[in-house]
Amino acid sequence: MIVLFLFVQIGMKIFMKNKKTTIHDIADELGVTASTVSRALQDHPRISDSTKEAVIETAEKLNYQPNNIAVALRKGKSNILGVIVPTADRNFFASIIRGIEEVANDAGYNVIICQSYDSFEKEKNNIKALLEAQVDGILASIAMETVEHSHYEKVLKKGVPLIFYDRVNESINASTVVIDDFLGAYRVVEHLIEQGYRRIAHFAGQQHINIYKERLRGYRQALRDHDLPIDENLIIESKLKIESGKNSTQKMLSLSTPPDAIFSASDYAAMGAIQVLKERGVSIPDDTAVAGFSNESFTSLVDPPLTTVDQHTNRMGKFAAELFLEQVKAEEGNFITRKTVLKPELIVRPSSLKEK
Amino acid sequence: MIVLFLFVQIGMKIFMKNKKTTIHDIADELGVTASTVSRALQDHPRISDSTKEAVIETAEKLNYQPNNIAVALRKGKSNILGVIVPTADRNFFASIIRGIEEVANDAGYNVIICQSYDSFEKEKNNIKALLEAQVDGILASIAMETVEHSHYEKVLKKGVPLIFYDRVNESINASTVVIDDFLGAYRVVEHLIEQGYRRIAHFAGQQHINIYKERLRGYRQALRDHDLPIDENLIIESKLKIESGKNSTQKMLSLSTPPDAIFSASDYAAMGAIQVLKERGVSIPDDTAVAGFSNESFTSLVDPPLTTVDQHTNRMGKFAAELFLEQVKAEEGNFITRKTVLKPELIVRPSSLKEK
DNA sequence: TCCTTTTGTGCAATCGTTTGTTCACGCACT
DNA sequence: AGTGCGTGAACAAACGATTGCACAAAAGGA
Known part of the structure; x- marks a missing residue:
């Protein structure tokens, strides 16, 4: 038994x-x-x-x-690529990830995705986990909260290829791929001016983040180049969530002479603006135009469809991954860090298109 | 020298x-x-x-x-969890991933995400890659194209824990976590009936996918339970993209007696319906109500905001990850495969809410 | 026939950790 | 003094694959 x-x-x-x-x-x-x-x-x-x-x-x-693990140990190469992303559930980043994966997988790499949720602590933990997992490289977009970058320096010291995309830090000697936020903003504002808008407000992002600084700079430059005055009352800094967009719009509407156009540095805040304007019976785009930034997927679905800036996110991800591959290949020789700047594309939709 | x-x-x-x-x-x-x-x-x-x-x-x-790789080799445990997702850039899946990550990371696991893009071939490759990476488990949602499941059987044979979420296959002996699609659909239709709609159309998904079959079943049952006739002309099967939603809506409008409500098995097709209805000057919800399924993020932003079903995706991801952890823990003993069914939540928004 | 290549495999070390076993030492107890 | 035991650390064998080197047999050349 x-x-x-x-x-x-x-x-x-x-x-x-x-x-x-x-x-x-x-x-x-x-x-x-x-x-x-x-x-x-x-x-x-x-x-x-x-x-x-x-x-x-x-x-x-x-x-x-x-058993890839055994191979990895023997060869000192894990064929894993680490990606740090503030949050994967926004279209912008999801699409970048997709781009990264397309290139990386083709080259035989697996991709580990870590979300920092824009937290400094989480970001540090992510780096630690990725290094312990012996990733062959790290692609990162810096978290909003991050102000100190020694954890990234550590990556470089270990000889692990590091590449930044979108949110970068100039003080770290790593390759980067960004879009030209200045140009994107400039084009939006120029388009609004061409459409006949004259009092253009700007919903700006936090200015310690380079991309938002650049967008504000583009806004200013476009106004200057077209001999329009810059009214500081029309510039509001916020976190650019939907709610902040609503608040900012309400403030704008209570000005003695409200703006006739709103250029938001984020699609979400622009969405907030649309909602408030519609509530108040302000016609878009006849009374007030609205434009956003990022070409989030909802922008084509809302009413009216939102003018925005496409950042070629998929391509951005691909570029970042390719930079990594290059770096790995050049490893033995001294590779040169490269800064890649992509051109954004203005997407004009009815929210800013005056019937003529 | x-x-x-x-x-x-x-x-x-x-x-x-x-x-x-x-x-x-x-x-x-x-x-x-x-x-x-x-x-x-x-x-x-x-x-x-x-x-x-x-x-x-x-x-x-x-x-x-x-060096986790060395540890992994020695211990025969990689602390990596593989996730297969049709596509990560839809809110539904992104949110599930987030849920999975939260639980998995806390338990010391890294997560590798693979996208099948709903392709059978890609899905097989993903499985292969994950197995070679020696993942400790695989969480998967089956690709649309997949009709044959031997690659999943292989996973089980290797003794690698396998858990399905959302899109499952009953023939494979693995734990699953799904939402009650039948109930979700039932509630939508019931709600529409309560609002006074009587000719309710259904945009159905491909019927070889269990979730769409269930939604159709829920639709039918709700009508029956409320003594409403089931008109097969009001049921259209499609891939449920925006475009298919538009097409289906046009077909509906050309019927001799068009429906007074549309219940789409996907938010995207519902969006298509909204666009066509608005173009044709059909008022929503007064003339025709529209309801979707999934609570994609854009549904709250469109005009009118769309009634839909929230599937508690984040929780679903967490559940799946927890099932995996349980299974790992119980490994030595015989664990029992478990089917978890989550209750969906009806989100009523103006697209189906008649002013009284 | 003898020597040199070429060809096809085996041997053993190695990657960085973990872990069962052994071993030396010191201390306490009879 | 002899025995026994607890402590603290070393030894060595794994985990699964790769790879430089050695080596035998076959092939080719003089």
């Missing part, structure tokens, strides 16, 4: 776990050594065709799958 | 690569063995407090970071 019981137990275990097969199992099966199997699988020239065939055949028979 | 050159080279290398430090380095520094260091770092009781202290101190001094 007991014997029977044990038998059943063991039987189950064998059935259930089906022990992952290794090159040794293949070697045993064929009466060769593991090194021969390893070489055969790599199509090494010194292995005879007959054994290669045999190896491949039994590998399939045993349903062999290489 | 040559000597000098070599020196510089070596100097640079040391400077640049800063060789990752291992427990052996720590051991050498202190004149003990690596095993002692390893145990010290794990707070093993057989190591004296004094050495523990010394080890921790020099570990910090040398900026030591454990």
Whole structure:
């Protein structure tokens, strides 16, 4: 009885776990050594065709799958790429991730995605986890909260390729890929001016973040270049959420002479503006135009569809991944850090298009 | 001269690569063995407090970071969780991922996300890549195209925990977490009936996918329970993209007696319906109500805001991850596969709310 | 026939950790 | 003094794959 019981137990275990097969199992099966199997699988020239065939055949028979962890340990290369993203559930970043993955996967890399939720602490933890996972490189967009960058310096010191996208920090000697936020903002404002708007407000983001600083700069420059006055009352800094957009819009409407156009540095705040304007019965775009930034997916769906700036996020992700690959390839030689700047694209939609 | 050159080279290398430090380095520094260091770092009781202290101190001094790959190899556990998702850039999945990550990270797991883009081939490749990466488990939502499931059976055979979320397949013996699509649909339709709508159309999804089948079933049942006739002309199957929603709506409008409400199995198709209805000057919700499914983020932003069903995606992700953790813990014993069904929540918004 | 290549494999070390076992030492107890 | 035991640390074998080197057999050349 007991014997029977044990038998059943063991039987189950064998059935259930089906022990992952290794090159040794293949070697045993064929009466060769593991090194021969390893070489055969790599199509090494010194292995005879007959054994290669045999190896491949039994590998399939045993349903062999290489253990990448062992390979990683031996080769000192994990084939894992770490990506740090403030939050993956915004279209902007999701699309960048997609771009990164397309390139990375094709090159044989797996991608680990970490979200910083814009928190400094989380970001530090992410870096730590990624380094411990022995990633071959890190692509990061700096968290809003982050003001001190020693954790990134540590990455460089370990010799791990580091590339920043979108939110970068100039003080760190790493390759970057960003879009030209200045130009994007400039084009939006220029478009509004061409449409005949003259009092253009700007919902600005927090100015310690380079992208928002640049957008404000583009706004100012466009006004200046078209000989329009810059009214500081028309510039409001906020966190650019929907709610902040609503608040800012209310403030604008209570001005003695409200703006006739709103250029928000974020689509979300622009959305808030649209909502408030509609509530108040202000016609868009006839009374007031609205434009956003980022081409979030909802912008084409709202009413009226929102003029915005596309940042070619997918391409941005691809670029970042390619920069990484380049860096890995050039590893032995001294590679040069590169700054890539992508041109944004103005997307004109009805929210700023006056019927003529 | 040559000597000098070599020196510089070596100097640079040391400077640049800063060789990752291992427990052996720590051991050498202190004149003990690596095993002692390893145990010290794990707070093993057989190591004296004094050495523990010394080890921790020099570990910090040398900026030591454990090599998880080596640990993984030794322990046969990678602490990596693989997630397969049709596409990460939809709110629904992004939010699930977020839920998964929250739980998984807390438990010390890294998460690798793979996108199948709803392709069968890609899904198979993803599985292969994840297995080769030696993930400790796989959470998956089955791709639209997938009709054959042997690649998933392989996962089970290898003894790798497998959990399905949202899109499941009953024939595979794995734990699942889904929402009650039947109930969600039922509630939407019931709500529409309560609002006084009588000819309710349904934009259905492809019926080989269980969630869409369930939604259709819920739709039918609700009508039946309220003694309303089921008109097959009011049921259109499509891929539920925005475009298909538009097409379906046009077909509906050309019926001799068009519906007075549209319940779409997806928010995207519902969005298409809204656009066409507005174009045609059909008032929503007075003439025709519209309701969707999934609570995509844009649904609250469009005009009119869209009635839909929230699937508690974040919670769903968390549940899936927790199921995985449970399974790992119970590993040695025979764990029982569990089917978890979450209750969806009806979100009523103006697109179906008649002013009374 | 003898020597040199070439060809096909095996041997063993290695990547960085973990962990079962062994071992030396010191202390207490009889 | 001899025995026994608890402590603290070293030894060595893994985990699965890769790879420089050694080495035998076959092939080719003189």
